[in-house]
Amino acid sequence: MIEVKHLNKTFDGHNALTDISVQFPKDQTTVIVGPSGSGKSTLLRSLNFLERPESGIYQFDSDEIDLSQPISNKTILSIRRRTEMVFQGYNLFPHLSVLQNVMEGPIQVQKVKKAAAQQAAxxxxxxxxxAEKASVxxxxxxxxxxQRVAIARSLAMHPEYIFLDEPTSALDPELELEVLKVLLQIASEKQSMIIVTHNMAFAQQVANKIVFIEDGHVLYDGGSDAFFETDNQRIKDFISAMTFSNI
Incomplete structure (x- = not known):
């Protein structure tokens, strides 16, 4: 399990994350939601050390990292080898075919033999x-x-967790649905995922757990059903604004 305790992150004197303590269970999908600029992506990126919090404890199973102390590249690399990040912008290698994009990580990083990596890809x-796009x-x-290729590329590395930062925000609704169906299938197979998304309908379907962040603070941390049935007026207003349920 991944857990952060009392995590703090600032940007130019602004508190992006304040005293964040959250658990991200294995074999489940945790969805992070909240208004724009609330700190959702900062929290997700902190889990992969793309952002460096100034203080707090980061725990990954039995490994504990004091974020207030210098962190070695070896420690960061050990976390990144156990996780994969899927971004909004796909980040595929343009000079490689789709098949080669999915094969590249296992061959170069994990030293998987080419034939085995190709079949897995x-x-x-x-x-x-x-499957029909392998050679393009x-x-x-x-x-x-x-984006589906980017997800396949992440799965090829057999990560313990996949982090997804607004994976469909750049897509129109029809293309977004293609990606969301894939993520729902992966979630059903108990792949541990942490997803930042603006899509409340998707969050309600995929999430075992919801973390709601506003102004760098956790306002809700619990089950998906309870989140969408809450009596908390702030959360109800947020859900209404995101789903047009008040129109």
Whole structure:
């Protein structure tokens, strides 16, 4: 399990995250929601050390990291080898085919033999509905297809956790649905995921747990059903604003 305790992060004197303590259970999907600029992505990126909090404790199973102390590159690399990050912008290698993009990490980082990596990549492309795109290049893909390749590439590394930062925010609704269906399937297979999303309907379907952040503070940390049925007026207002349920 991943857990952060009393995590604090500032940007230019502004408190982006204040005294954040959250657990992210294994074999579950935790969804982080909140208004724009609330600190959602900062929290997610802190879990992969793309952001460096000034204080707090980061615990990954039995490994405990004091964030107020210098953190070695070895420690950061050990966390990144156990996790994968999927961004809004896909970040595929443009000079490699779709198949090669999915194979690259296992071959270069994990030293998997090419034949085994190729077969695993073919299987994963089938899983995300893109087997027929194996030989094409990223420039020939739609945004939804490119994001599904990025997800397959992450799965190829067999991470303990996948972090997804607004994975569909750049897509139109039809392409977004393609990606969300894949993520729902992956969640059903108990892949540990932490997702930042603006899509409340998707969050309600995929999340085992919801973390609601506003102004760098956790206002809710608990089950998905309780979140969407809450009597908390601030959360009700947020859900209404995001789903047009008040129109």
């Amino acid at each position: 073919i299987d994963l492309l089938g899983k995300v509905g893109l 290049y990223p420039s020939q893909l739609s945004g939804g297809q490119a």
